[in-house]
Amino acid sequence: MLWTDKYRPQTLDEVVGNNKEKKIITDWVSNWKNGNPQTPLLLVGPPGIGKTTLALVIAKEFSEHIELNASDKRSQDVIKATIGESSSSRSLFGDEYKLIIMDEVDGIHGTNDRGGVKAIGEIIKNSKHPMILIANDFYSKRLQSIKPKCTVIKMAKVRSPSIRKALREISQKEEIKANPKALELIAKKSNGDMRSAINTLQALADTDNILEPSDVENLRTKDDRSDIFNAITGVLKSKNPQHVREALRVDEDPTLVMEYIAENIPREYTDKNEIKKAYENIAKADLYFGRAQSSRNYGYWKYASDFMGIGVSSSKKETYKKFSKIQTPTIFTLMGRNRGKRNLRDGIAEKMSDKMHISHAIAISMFPYLEIMFQNDELAWEISDFLELEDNEIKRFRKKKIPKKVVTKMEKQKAQMRVEERDRRFEELQNQMMNAPEEIEIEAEQAEIPFEVTIDNPSEVEIDETEEIVEETSEVKIDKTEEKKENKEKTEEKKPKKKTDKQVSLFSF
Amino acid sequence: MTGPWVEKYRPQKLEDIVGQKQIITRLEKYVGEGSMPNLMFTGPAGVGKTTTALALAKSILGEYWRNNFLELNASDARGIDTVRDRIKSFCRLKPVGAPFRIIFLDEVDNMTKDAQHALRREMEMYTKTASFILSCNYSSKIIDPIQSRCAIFRFAPIKGEEIAERLKFICETEGFEYDEKGLETIVYFAEGDMRKAVNVLQAATSEGETVSEESVYEVVSKAKPQDIGNMINKALMGDFLGARTILRETMVLQGTSGEDMVSQIYSDVSKRVTEGKMEADFYIDLIEAIADCDFRIREGANPRIQLEALLTKFI
Numbered sequence: 001m002l003w004t005d006k007y008r009p010q011t012l013d014e015v016v017g018n019n020k021e022k023k024i025i026t027d028w029v030s031n032w033k034n035g036n037p038q039t040p041l042l043l044v045g046p047p048g049i050g051k052t053t054l055a056l057v058i059a060k061e062f063s064e065h066i067e068l069n070a071s072d073k074r075s076q077d078v079i080k081a082t083i084g085e086s087s088s089s090r091s092l093f094g095d096e097y098k099l100i101i102m103d104e105v106d107g108i109h110g111t112n113d114r115g116g117v118k119a120i121g122e123i124i125k126n127s128k129h130p131m132i133l134i135a136n137d138f139y140s141k142r143l144q145s146i147k148p149k150c151t152v153i154k155m156a157k158v159r160s161p162s163i164r165k166a167l168r169e170i171s172q173k174e175e176i177k178a179n180p181k182a183l184e185l186i187a188k189k190s191n192g193d194m195r196s197a198i199n200t201l202q203a204l205a206d207t208d209n210i211l212e213p214s215d216v217e218n219l220r221t222k223d224d225r226s227d228i229f230n231a232i233t234g235v236l237k238s239k240n241p242q243h244v245r246e247a248l249r250v251d252e253d254p255t256l257v258m259e260y261i262a263e264n265i266p267r268e269y270t271d272k273n274e275i276k277k278a279y280e281n282i283a284k285a286d287l288y289f290g291r292a293q294s295s296r297n298y299g300y301w302k303y304a305s306d307f308m309g310i311g312v313s314s315s316k317k318e319t320y321k322k323f324s325k326i327q328t329p330t331i332f333t334l335m336g337r338n339r340g341k342r343n344l345r346d347g348i349a350e351k352m353s354d355k356m357h358i359s360h361a362i363a364i365s366m367f368p369y370l371e372i373m374f375q376n377d378e379l380a381w382e383i384s385d386f387l388e389l390e391d392n393e394i395k396r397f398r399k400k401k402i403p404k405k406v407v408t409k410m411e412k413q414k415a416q417m418r419v420e421e422r423d424r425r426f427e428e429l430q431n432q433m434m435n436a437p438e439e440i441e442i443e444a445e446q447a448e449i450p451f452e453v454t455i456d457n458p459s460e461v462e463i464d465e466t467e468e469i470v471e472e473t474s475e476v477k478i479d480k481t482e483e484k485k486e487n488k489e490k491t492e493e494k495k496p497k498k499k500t501d502k503q504v505s506l507f508s509f
Numbered sequence: 510m511t512g513p514w515v516e517k518y519r520p521q522k523l524e525d526i527v528g529q530k531q532i533i534t535r536l537e538k539y540v541g542e543g544s545m546p547n548l549m550f551t552g553p554a555g556v557g558k559t560t561t562a563l564a565l566a567k568s569i570l571g572e573y574w575r576n577n578f579l580e581l582n583a584s585d586a587r588g589i590d591t592v593r594d595r596i597k598s599f600c601r602l603k604p605v606g607a608p609f610r611i612i613f614l615d616e617v618d619n620m621t622k623d624a625q626h627a628l629r630r631e632m633e634m635y636t637k638t639a640s641f642i643l644s645c646n647y648s649s650k651i652i653d654p655i656q657s658r659c660a661i662f663r664f665a666p667i668k669g670e671e672i673a674e675r676l677k678f679i680c681e682t683e684g685f686e687y688d689e690k691g692l693e694t695i696v697y698f699a700e701g702d703m704r705k706a707v708n709v710l711q712a713a714t715s716e717g718e719t720v721s722e723e724s725v726y727e728v729v730s731k732a733k734p735q736d737i738g739n740m741i742n743k744a745l746m747g748d749f750l751g752a753r754t755i756l757r758e759t760m761v762l763q764g765t766s767g768e769d770m771v772s773q774i775y776s777d778v779s780k781r782v783t784e785g786k787m788e789a790d791f792y793i794d795l796i797e798a799i800a801d802c803d804f805r806i807r808e809g810a811n812p813r814i815q816l817e818a819l820l821t822k823f824i
Contacts, residue, residue, distance in 0.1 A: 255811075262814060266749050275749060276821040283805070283818035290810040294622055330754070331813070334761050345764050356516045357559045359582045359616050362704075364764040366513075368732035372712040373513075379715050386512025 003202045004195050007170055012057050015050055016166055016194065017158045024153060025054065029061050032097060032130045040124055040131035042105075042147065044138045045155030048193030054155075055101045055132045062130065065099035100131040106140035124149045157192025160184075166194065167201055171211070176201075178211040185216040228252050232260045232326050236268040237319055241310045248309045254301060255289050258282060258308045263329040265312065274316045281311030344396055351387045367397075374398040377406040385414070514711045515704050518679055523564045526557055527675050527703065528667040535662075536561070540568045543608050547632060547641045549617075549656065551648040552664030555702030558644045561664075562613045565642070573606035581612065584619035593627060600635040610639040617643045618650035625652045632658055647807060666701020675703065676710050680720060687720035694725040734759055737773045744823035752820050760813055767812020771803045774819070798822040 009015045031038050043051040059065035164187040171178040190197035234247020265278045285307035292300035352363035374380040374397035381402050384394050520526045539545040550558040566578045579599045604610045673692045680687045699706035712728045713720050736759050744752035781787040802819040806812045
């Protein structure tokens with residue numbers, strides 16, 4: 001069992017810290033009990049300081065309570081279905097109030113929660129029941145419309161002596177031999193977060209029941225890492241190196257953070273020299289990220305991080321007073337939006353690289369020339385035929401389709417060339433057979449080796465076959481080769497025809 | 510065969526290769542001996558590294574070269590594991606109909622250091638059955654242990670007259686007319702890069718029958734990303750965000766590489782200064798930034814970030 005649950009305070013007195021706020025709450029509860037309806041309570045504060053605990057303690061004062069939290073889908077319908085009805089109607093037994101607790105109200109977002117904030121607003125307006133709303137971020141946009149309708153209670157972090165005291169009590173109950181120094185360290189490192197301090201204690205005590213300061217020392221400070229937007233704001237808005245460093249402790253790929261900073265430099269900084277200087281630092285950061293990667297020495301990251309953090313932040317003379325929205329790097333949206341185009345491009349490059357012994361990058365660098373060449377119908381057909389390009393790939397280089405007339409003409413030409421090539425080859429073979437029969441014998445012997453393994457080139461096989469026959473008789477094999485060649489020709493001629501049919505049907509589509 | 514001339518007119522034999530005479534002489538010795546060490550070809554794009562590797566493989570492996578030759582692109586194959594698997598399965602088989610097998614690995618300088626170390630082990634493991642030909646733009650990006658296991662051949666940019674001669678040969682074979690000025694212009698823009706020269710030539714002939722100075726200029730200006738000039742104008746006027754957007758779109762949509770962007774930017778500003786549209790002092794400051802950017806990209810920094818930083822120097 002989690003100690004945070006096991007030792008959760010059961011009464012208001014047990015709740016540590018925030019005494020002034022507790023007073024307001026006691027008054028609020030007794031007012032409700034005296035039949036004096038109050039506006040909902042909005043508890044705001046950092047995590048782990050007892051907001052939920054407080055709400056649960058209050059719940060004990062009422063006969064029933066309903067809890068909702070961020071893990072619930074909060075679309076308008078869900079909220080209305082679960083508490084909408086009960087919030088506007090009172091129980092049959094009259095004076096019984098139901099307490100409604102809504103946890104992590106500022107977590108309402110996204111399409112699933114569309115209308116969630118509005119729904120809460122309505123529920124607040126219509127509610128005849130006591131309500132407690134809980135949120136982390138006082139400045140959250142989502143709270144803007146809710147705040148005026150509530151009694152806002154801002155809760156502070158728990159002071160470290162209070163945490164230490166709680167930890168000591170738990171240690172005693174759990175029979176842990178805890179060095180007071182160790183508890184103090186945990187309390188300090190928890191940064192005001194009681195829940196995390198208790199969790200840490202439990203984690204460390206689980207192994208043995210002795211706790212020394214050395215156990216705690218190498219423990220990382222409680223993860224109060226900010227999100228990427230805070231990081232960017234920190235870099236762009238602050239000039240204090242310490243703040244910048246802290247802001248940059250985000251759990252994100254540092255090169256992504258760099259992209260964000262780079263994106264927003266010209267949006268925040270307006271002075272030309274500041275942009276220059278800031279970008280110079282970005283370039284240096286990038287250089288070290290590159291070096292880290294190519295040398296696998298990730299120690300370089302710290303330099304990169306300083307360039308993009310402190311370097312960029314100190315590039316401005318003064319902090320800008322304006323508010324500029326942090327934007328997502330357009331490069332990502334650009335790449336996402338054009339994925340289709342890029343896939344097409346890469347597909348063509350792949351074909352070129354196969355046929356032309358070149359890399360993708362070189363293939364792509366040839367595109368501008370291909371665009372020009374493709375304006376010529378016949379050349380366009382020739383190249384597409386050579387590279388085996390599909391219609392959509394041809395469209396990458398020319399807007400119009402290759403005219404049908406040209407296609408037919410070129411296909412005929414190609415077939416004609418094949419016939420000529422066949423005749424020439426046949427003649428060649430005939431000459432070989434007549435002129436140098438001895439030589440062929442030797443070649444044939446050598447040629448036997450490749451039959452043990454796969455043969456990639458069919459034309460080679462054919463030659464070998466004819467050559468073997470040569471050894472036997474002279475007359476017959478000429479007929480044989482002729483037959484063979486003719487067969488081959490037939491199949492070859494069929495092929496382009498089929499292709500034409502296909503193309504025609506595509507054109508009429 | 511039809512299709513792109515860069516492939517159609519790729520020399521098939523060692524003796525046909527344009528330029529690189531010394532290299533070819535040495536390679537022909539290997540052919541004569543029927544054996545070769547591991548080789549490394551280094552040099553800029555379009556100077557004949559791949560062509561030489563293919564021609565060498567054909568001569569030294571003989572008729573069944575295809576069965577004994579593996580071509581891999583280190584930067585395209587998805588990760589080093591794919592490369593290693595393919596090398597392994599290729600080397601496991603004995604050479605057939607040839608004295609040994611050849612593995613041609615292109616763009617080795619794009620491999621990470623880790624991948625290069627893995628490659629080194631592979632090279633050692635199969636010394637008996639296979640030889641490697643590695644190709645790269647910058648040998649400085651290759652780890653020492655690999656370099657020391659290879660005979661290194663440095664390919665120089667191809668000389669202007671040699672390129673011109675080849676272009677003439679192509680024109681004559683294809684039946685296109687040309688004038689000297691037109692070929693000269695191609696040679697000027699190609700900067701020793703035969704692939705580029707042949708591409709410009711084919712593009713120029715695709716528009717008309719003759720290759721002239723005008724037709725070449727037209728191709729070159731059409732093939733150049735129009736946006737570079739716009740981007741620089743925007744930056745010069747102080748609109749950094751606008752310029753940055755063009756930069757990103759060009760790189761993402763056209764797929765223009767960082768190196769290409771740098772050289773485009775360089776030629777754009779150097780044109781501005783010669784035309785008197787830019788102060789020399791400002792120009793020299795920019796050149797320092799461009800050179801820096803170029804160097805960093807080749808060193809392995811993120812090209813887009815470096816170029817964005819470069820753009821700020823214009824504002």
